[in-house]
Amino acid sequence: MRKMNNNLIKKVGRDDNLMDRLFLLFTKNGYHSVKVNRIAKYVYSIMQSEENVFIVKVYKNYYEAKRVSLIYKKLSTQMFQYTIYPITLSNHEEIVNLTNYYAIIFPFFCNGNVPNFSKESSLKIATKTVFLLHSALLKLPYLRRLAYPINIERKWSKRISLFWKMRECIRYYIGKDVYDEILTLSIFILNLKLDQSNECNDLLHGDLVPHNFLQIDTRCFIIDLDNLSQGPISYEYSVLGQHILNENKWDSKVLFNLEPFTQLKNDKFFWYCMLFPNDLLREWEHFWRGNKATNTDAVEKLINYTIQSLKERHEFVEYGKNMVI
16 A cells, blocks of 8 residues: 555644645645645545545544554455555545545555546456455454445335425426326335345445446446445346446447346346335435536436436336336
8 A cells, every 4th residue: 555654644733624635635745736726515636736636535534544544454354356445644544634524545546547437448347346345354353343334115215205205306407208107117116115034134335336437448447435234236237237238229239248247137136226216316415415506517417317318228118027026
């Protein structure tokens, strides 16, 4: 792991502006020409030069930062080579004290990209990496005490409730018929209440979305283990499966030609999770919470994505219903 001078753990004042605080943190420790950018809530990039870039993840309390740090430390004991580990300070700590916040610093790889899920070669590399991650997590039962339990029914119910709350806004953009089709499918799948008692309570990444994959040449890395969870592995693969199918016009042949999806082809619970339009509800939730209504490009992109994805999955949904009913 890369190391950084332990002077980074110095407190740098009580300015509540995190970007200013991070700038001070780096400049006071010899990093000149530092540029700080906010990538997402509590996620920042810090650039000293084009070759020297860091990602800083900020946490509101020490215990959450320590939890994430422990996840990476335990995973490293399995010699897992397919994630980006935090930078270790010279005092063997990974957590930076920012007075009212705590931060973990990661190296940033400028030559990395999100895998192209429409390319077979990229898909094979990405899905193999997921399999290797799950295999490594199986050997780390200690991490169960750090994992968030997944309650699928509760998660889906909350998404449906928010989708209903946003109905006037969403109907305005995509029309009543499209909205009703998504809502009807969501409630239909939720009400099936498939028995989960036979499903394993595995350790899961917890957020297998494309931007948490990083492809560098012929290697793929899985990043952002903050949402380490415990639940059915079929559910985790369904989240990834929806992203893969959205990039391949919901062609099931593409999905089931990939390992481990080949082994899930007749898995009833996997189909149950795949049929729930979690991807569509999630995108509209992000749209709502992110206040993106004023961003014309974002609105148009989401409208097109919703209508196109719903249209392309019709055949898949009809076949899947026969699998779960």
